[in-house]
Amino acid sequence: MAEAGRTRRWTRRAAMVGGGAVVLGGAAVLASRKGDHGGAHDRYFLALSAALRKAGIAHPVLVVDQQRLDRNIAAARATLKPAALPLRVVVKSLPATGLIDHVARGLATNRFMVFNGAMLDSMAGRADADLLLGKPLPAMEYAEFVDRAGAEAAGRVQWLIDTPARLRQYAEIAAARGAKLRANMEIDVGLHRGGFADGRTLAEAVELARTFPHVAVDGLMGYDAHVPKMSDPDAAYAASQKLYRTAIGVLREKLGVDPATLTLNGAGSPTYARHAQGTVANEVSVGSAFVKPVDFDLASLARHVPASFIATPVIKAGRMELPGNEWLTGPLTFMDPNAARAFFIYGGHWLATPVSPPGLQFSDLYGRSSNQEMLTGSTRVALKPDDHVFFRPNQSEAVFLQFGDIALFDGETISGFWPTFPVSA
Template sequence: MADAKNPRRWTRRAAIAGGGLALAGGVGVLASRKGDHGGAHDAYFVALSTALRKAGIAHPVLVIDQRRLDRNIAAARATLKPSGLPLRIVVKSLPATGLIDRIASGLPTNRFMVFNGAMLETMAARPDADLLLGKPLPAMQYAEFVDKAGAQVAGRVQWLIDTPERLRQYAAIAAARNAPLRANMEIDVGLHRGGFPDGRALAETLDLARTFPHVAVSGLMGYDAHVPKMSDPDEAYAASQRQYRTAIGVLHDKLALDPRTLTLNGAGSPTYARHAAGTAANEVSVGSAFVKPADFDLDTLARHAPASFIATPVIKAKRMELPGSEWLTGPMTFLDPNAARAFFIYGGHWLATPVSPPGLQFSTLFGRSSNQEMLTGSTSVALKPDDYVFFRPNQSEALFFQFGDIALFDGTAISGGWHTFAVSA
């Protein structure tokens, strides 16, 4: 009753409570406010910008740093030297003749892994190329290659076989064309993407292979890209190796083949360093590690450096404004100062991550665009039209086809270019 007789006391209490809530809310807003991540190009990207400008490149371009590429080649060579393991270059991840030639001569190696018919035709033109398919191709494509390249050339290739049905299809085509078929058996070492899941399944298919006079089993391929993503990579790798040794034993028991005469392919960029420390395989495949896209920032590739970048000019630079909701621009940029400025670039929507200048980000409000993609940044990002923005590819493969010739950066200048292969999937 005393409070009812003193409404001023209620007002004071409400004001104190309301003020407390406002203060708490303000603290919460401030706590959720992002920091300013913007900045300027570092010395490396300043030098690359200068080189591109001097070369007159004013469109999106894929750049390979030759010095970093050579460093990555040397890193792979040094990693594998104690084990003596040969390296097979993964062509799909490095789809340019000049790029492949530089890596092959730097290792050296004449072993290549190919993943589609178009690249197989290109690589088969090399008379000394040791070719292994990295995935099973449809039987129709196998037949097409035999018909175009001839039985002798097709017989040099190791074709990947993952099921008894595919072996029957390939064997029928080989017999009809009197072509020798070298069959490399894909085994599942834990990735579960396909291949023979256990020793019994492999044994049954090896028994089948013996019934085809045109077929010679050339070895095994076991891909273990899952290993770095497991909760216990060491155990995952050990398990994959047990699977591989089981398969080798089946080969020996069924066909009396000496493992030293076979292609026992394993690894990939994420795991080749593990194989160098001990493996059932007798060769490793490596591709992306030579250019190290962002998806390959792994502990096992710590010796490798990013060697490929996308460079593209800024078309427009302005203050950020939200279409139709301009009044929200201020509150939004207060909460995220990295959304204060808008930069519309030449092209975009690549499978890549902006890396320089720092603090650039994609806009979830504007969405992605392959014409004039918008990036946002803080007022600390002083980009203006015709300045360059740099991205780091997340992967290589298909992305390398999107820019025409690859520009080569020697640390000072754009010193030349490499043609990519004809576009293929």
């Protein structure tokens, strides 16, 4: 009897423990269940969708909002005005002639930073353009440009030099073609992506440049995009400025010129506002801030607004079902209501983030596609075929070249188009 009593007590205890485990497990499951983030287009995206329909655009398209673009231009102008810092437009981030011209007019600048041979070809025809390379190109590409554009055109460009070896290569090519070489020296101000890392190595390179009668050192370029990502951005910026100041001292000593007469390029979209508050550079480069892709949602760019979107139609819409594992659909959508519906869009797999309607997401289980990308959403996302889905590009340089002409949105209509540059890397 005693044994039987103990058995009953243990059975009841086991049942209580097991039941508690079920309750706790169930609570954990419910706690890990995602919320429903679905919704409908807001007024802005409804207006943009209506404008696209009226324009008869039924394919993926890159849209630039002209009013927002102008707001970003005004923000940059206001930011730089107290310091009277000139701005150099970054061509790779705005790869369309109309877009570049619009920004350049708004900032009253003829300074441009170019990053590859194809875009250099597009920009070199501007007689008044002040062109600076934003990265060192292979010597063969430099030679091809000199052969293609001519020695005079090549001599108007500032070519970025990051090592003594590249300087020698460029100098030999220029000498063989009777060209002048304007060398801008890349300095490492903390990003550690290359360039001269200290005053000694820079001084040696400048001395080497002076041994070539057809080579002139025209300035410095120091890119400090790492600064906002550091644990102490203020200290990181101060350190980068100290390194830049040392490099300026080298040019003053070795060239015997006033550094103010040289091109002392710095910044980039993430740090240009910081430079406006105090810098040893005498110009800043800005590109992405004018269209503000997702990767530039930074505190330093709080005055700027997203001005570029990808719009694409929905091809198919329905209940989301996992191929070959349909039985998982129920548990999956229970745990994540935002996986209840499937929307197959025209195109996809862009370097971009879905923004409207809210609650759309990619499916890690289904995978990505550049043909008919699947996005999922909750039952609150009422998209149907031919409705639009909107993305924000994560970056601008590569993404803007994937859609053909850029559509211009004036707040009510698609008011025109800006052809992009030829596709290039």
